[in-house]
Amino acid sequence: MSAYENDIKAVAALKDSAGNSWSAINPESVARMRAQNRFKTGLDIAKYTAAIMRKDMAEYDADTSAYTQSLGCWHGFIGQQKLISIKKHLKTTNKRYLYLSGWMVAALRSEFGPLPDQSMHEKTAVSDLIEELYTFLRQADARELDLLFMDLDAAREAGDKSKQAEVQAKIDNYETHVVPIIADIDAGFGNAEATYLLSKKMIEAGACCIQIENQVSDEKQCGHQDGKVTVPHEDFLAKINAVRYAFLELGVDDGVIVARTDSLGAGLTKQIAVTNEPGDLGDKYNSFLDGDYIEDASDISNGDIVVKANGKLLKPKRLASGLFQFKAGSGEDRVILDCITSLQNGADLLWIETEKPHVGQIANMVNRIREVVPNAKLVYNNSPSFNWTLNFRQQVFDNMVEEGKDVSAYDRAKLMSVEYDETELAQVADEKIRTFQADAAREAGIFHHLITLPTYHTAALSTDNLAKGYFAEQGMLAYVKGVQRQELRQGIACVKHQNMAGSDLGDNHKEYFAGEAALKAGGKDNTMNQFG
Numbered sequence: 001m002s003a004y005e006n007d008i009k010a011v012a013a014l015k016d017s018a019g020n021s022w023s024a025i026n027p028e029s030v031a032r033m034r035a036q037n038r039f040k041t042g043l044d045i046a047k048y049t050a051a052i053m054r055k056d057m058a059e060y061d062a063d064t065s066a067y068t069q070s071l072g073c074w075h076g077f078i079g080q081q082k083l084i085s086i087k088k089h090l091k092t093t094n095k096r097y098l099y100l101s102g103w104m105v106a107a108l109r110s111e112f113g114p115l116p117d118q119s120m121h122e123k124t125a126v127s128d129l130i131e132e133l134y135t136f137l138r139q140a141d142a143r144e145l146d147l148l149f150m151d152l153d154a155a156r157e158a159g160d161k162s163k164q165a166e167v168q169a170k171i172d173n174y175e176t177h178v179v180p181i182i183a184d185i186d187a188g189f190g191n192a193e194a195t196y197l198l199s200k201k202m203i204e205a206g207a208c209c210i211q212i213e214n215q216v217s218d219e220k221q222c223g224h225q226d227g228k229v230t231v232p233h234e235d236f237l238a239k240i241n242a243v244r245y246a247f248l249e250l251g252v253d254d255g256v257i258v259a260r261t262d263s264l265g266a267g268l269t270k271q272i273a274v275t276n277e278p279g280d281l282g283d284k285y286n287s288f289l290d291g292d293y294i295e296d297a298s299d300i301s302n303g304d305i306v307v308k309a310n311g312k313l314l315k316p317k318r319l320a321s322g323l324f325q326f327k328a329g330s331g332e333d334r335v336i337l338d339c340i341t342s343l344q345n346g347a348d349l350l351w352i353e354t355e356k357p358h359v360g361q362i363a364n365m366v367n368r369i370r371e372v373v374p375n376a377k378l379v380y381n382n383s384p385s386f387n388w389t390l391n392f393r394q395q396v397f398d399n400m401v402e403e404g405k406d407v408s409a410y411d412r413a414k415l416m417s418v419e420y421d422e423t424e425l426a427q428v429a430d431e432k433i434r435t436f437q438a439d440a441a442r443e444a445g446i447f448h449h450l451i452t453l454p455t456y457h458t459a460a461l462s463t464d465n466l467a468k469g470y471f472a473e474q475g476m477l478a479y480v481k482g483v484q485r486q487e488l489r490q491g492i493a494c495v496k497h498q499n500m501a502g503s504d505l506g507d508n509h510k511e512y513f514a515g516e517a518a519l520k521a522g523g524k525d526n527t528m529n530q531f532g
Contacts, residue, residue, distance in 0.1 A: 002172040007031035029512040032149050035171070036142035036505075039178060042206035043250060045134055049180035050208035050254045056095055057256075057348070060447045061375055067441035070097035070182060070450040074104040074129070076136030078455045083177040084140055084493050093179050099450040100129055100207075102184035107456065119217065123189040127201035130183055134206040139502065140177040146505050148174075182258065182379065182450065183207040185243075187217040192238040199246035203255065210243050211258035211351060211379065212236075214338060216270045228266035229323060230334075232273035233281050233341050240346045258379050259342035260351035263334035268323045272307055272316065281341065283309065288334055290327045291316040336368045343373045349447065351379045357386050357436060358395065363444035370445065377447040380440065384453055390416045392429035400425070 001009075011027035018025075039045045059066045073079035079098050086096050103117040109129055110121035148171050155163035183202050188195035194217075199210055214236040216229045240257055247255030272289070275282030286309045292299070293312045300306060306315050317325045326334065339350045352365060362380070369376045393415035400407050410425060411417075420426050432439075440446040469478025487495035494500040 002168075004031055004035060004168075004171055007034050024515070026512065032145070033512075035174070036145050037138070038141065038176060039134070039138060042131060042134065042204050043252070045178055045206035046203050046208045046250070046252045046255065048208075049178065049206070050252055050256060053097075053180050053209055053256050054254050057377070057447060060377065060441075064442045064445075065438065066095065067437065067446060068095040068097060068448045069437065070099040070448065071454050072099040072101040072104055072450065072452045073133060073455055074101070074108045074453075076129075076132040076134075078459075079133040080136035080140045080177070081494065082455075083137060083179065084144075087175070087177065088491065088493075093175060093177065097179050097448070097450075098133060098181045099452065100126065100133070100181055100183040101452045102126070102186045104453050104456055105129060105184075107453075119186045119189060123194075123198050124201060126183065126185065126198065127205045127207075130181060130202055130205035130207050133181060134178065137177040137179070141174075142505055143500065143502065144177075145171065145174060146508060149508070150504070180208050181206065182209045182211055182256075182448070185210050185212050187213050187215045188239045188242070190217055192242040195239045196242035196246050199243045200250060203246055203250050203252055208252065209256040209258060211260055212239055212243060213260035213262055213351070213353075215262050215266070228262045229268045229270050230261075230263055230266045230338075231269070232271055232285050233338070234274065235271070236338075237341070237345045240342065244346050256348045257346060258349045258351050259339070259347035260353060261335050261338035261342070262353050263338050264331040264353060265355055266331070267326050267328075268319070269326065270323055272305065272324065275307075278311065284337060286314075288326045288330045289314060289316040290325045332365060335365055339365075339369045339376065340372045343369075343376055349377060349379050351381065353381065356391050357382065357388065358391075359436065359440045359444050362440060362446070366445040377445045379448040379450065380444075380446045382437070382449055382451045384451065384457055387416065388433055389429070392432050393420065393425060396425050396429045396432065 008027045008031045011025075011030040015022045015025050015027055039048065056066070056068050060068070071082055073082060082098070083093060083096075086093055090096075102119070105125050106115040106117050106119075106121045108114070109125045111125075112121065115121050148167055152164060152167045152171070155167055185195065185198060185202065189198050195212070202210060214230050214233075216231050236259075240259060243257050244255075247253070247257075269285075269289075273282035273285040275286060277283070286307055289307070289309065291314045294300065294306065294315050295313075300315065304315055305318065306313050308314070319325065335352055339352065342350065350369070352362065354361060362378070366376065366378065394412060397407060397410055397412050397415060409423070410420065415425070437446070437449040441449070466478055466482060469482065470476070472478075474481075484495065486492070498504075
């Protein structure tokens with residue numbers, strides 16, 4: 001007996017025990033409402049999706065072709081439409097997640113208006129967006145199941161037993177739109193206590209996976225901009241612990257933590273690490289400081305700081321801002337130390353912020369990490385901050401030079417030009433872009449590929465395409481031809497926007513509550529009927 005049938009039976013028994021006062025209650029209607037509300041709380045979602053992520057991580061360890069993917073979404077509706085599209089085209093949501101980008105929260109969800117990615121927005125905007133995303137995904141479940149229930153009723157009315165069985169099987173084996181969210185907590189929005197408190201809010205909203213970075217919280221910068229400042233490992237590990245405690249307190253025992261390092265592009269630190277003996281973690285951090293080794297006190301000026309590093313007295317270079325500078329070229333070594341330390345102290349996955357999408361560069365770092373932690377794996381930002389076309393065309397150009405091929409037809413600095421679009425070089429580069437995720441999953445330990453802010457760009461692009469026609473000579477044709485006609489031909493669910501917003505759901509509830517007296521919106525004069 002299916003869960004649906006069990007619910008009908010259980011509610012029927014409750015109805016009988018309540019006597020005549022429940023005579024208007026239909027047990028099957030209750031079973032339908034329960035199916036449409038599978039997840040009662042955000043914690044239910046976090047526990048469910050954490051188990052999915054753990055399963056997916058184990059499957060990736062066994063087979064690197066089983067990598068996972070997500071797109072960043074800045075609104076519940078965008079996330080909902082993404083999952084509806086995935087189910088429509090790919091028939092399953094397996095290994096497809098959502099990504100919540102701190103960049104997009106800052107740029108699009110702050111009450112201050114658009115802000116740079118510097119953790120200046122309200123911290124609760126992050127947990128609010130998680131809750132909003134899952135509200136819309138749960139509504140997608142309710143809507144799709146409602147359509148199945150209507151199909152079931154129609155099959156019953158027609159006496160079509162075969163159709164009834166087919167629809168009932170779809171109901172019994174229904175796959176939810178609710179999938180894991182990897183949620184960006186930036187640098188933790190303050191000290192470790194602040195990180196713990198916000199982590200709880202995020203987990204209670206449904207987050208099973210929290211991504212945290214090793215930048216200084218009050219100096220936080222976008223990963224693809226300059227001026228990044230990192231913290232000593234002990235500070236970062238305290239925040240990883242804070243996130244883990246939040247998961248454990250709330251009973252999400254298998255919650256996932258992604259430790260992000262910005263050290264590859266960060267040349268500064270705000271603090272000199274505490275060290276107690278040569279070779280400890282603080283001493284290793286300080287060993288990367290740029291400065292001058294000194295012999296005696298005469299080399300020390302007023303206000304200078306001196307530390308013992310590498311067995312010698314080092315006077316670190318300090319900027320006018322009070323920040324300290326790392327040695328040039330030390331970024332990759334600092335990344336390796338960051339990653340190994342994070343995995344050895346509670347993190348589950350890594351995020352290495354790079355300046356370009358290059359499989360070889362990522363693989364070199366991951367291979368060094370795996371010498372110490374063999375199952376290390378990454379979440380990787382397939383960032384819109386990269387010029388993918390130019391990067392890959394230049395990579396192909398450089399490979400051609402190494403192979404001794406003739407590149408005289410190309411100007412490396414201008415490979416973005418449209419004049420190269422149909423060339424062999426461009427075609428090879430596009431193929432490398434197409435296979436980048438599979439290649440990097442196989443060769444560079446990338447378990448999860450995401451694009452941080454794609455829907456920011458798609459919203460801008462689609463709006464531009466509509467506006468340039470609608471406000472010019474095309475007028476209404478710009479909308480009809482560019483939007484509505486495409487929605488109809490591609491089967492986009494929200495072409496029936498009233499249904500998408502819940503009008504049929506509401507009608508069915510009215511019928512549950514008031515029976516034949518219900519005043520419903522979906523009659524013959526509903527213009528939504530024009531869409532079939």
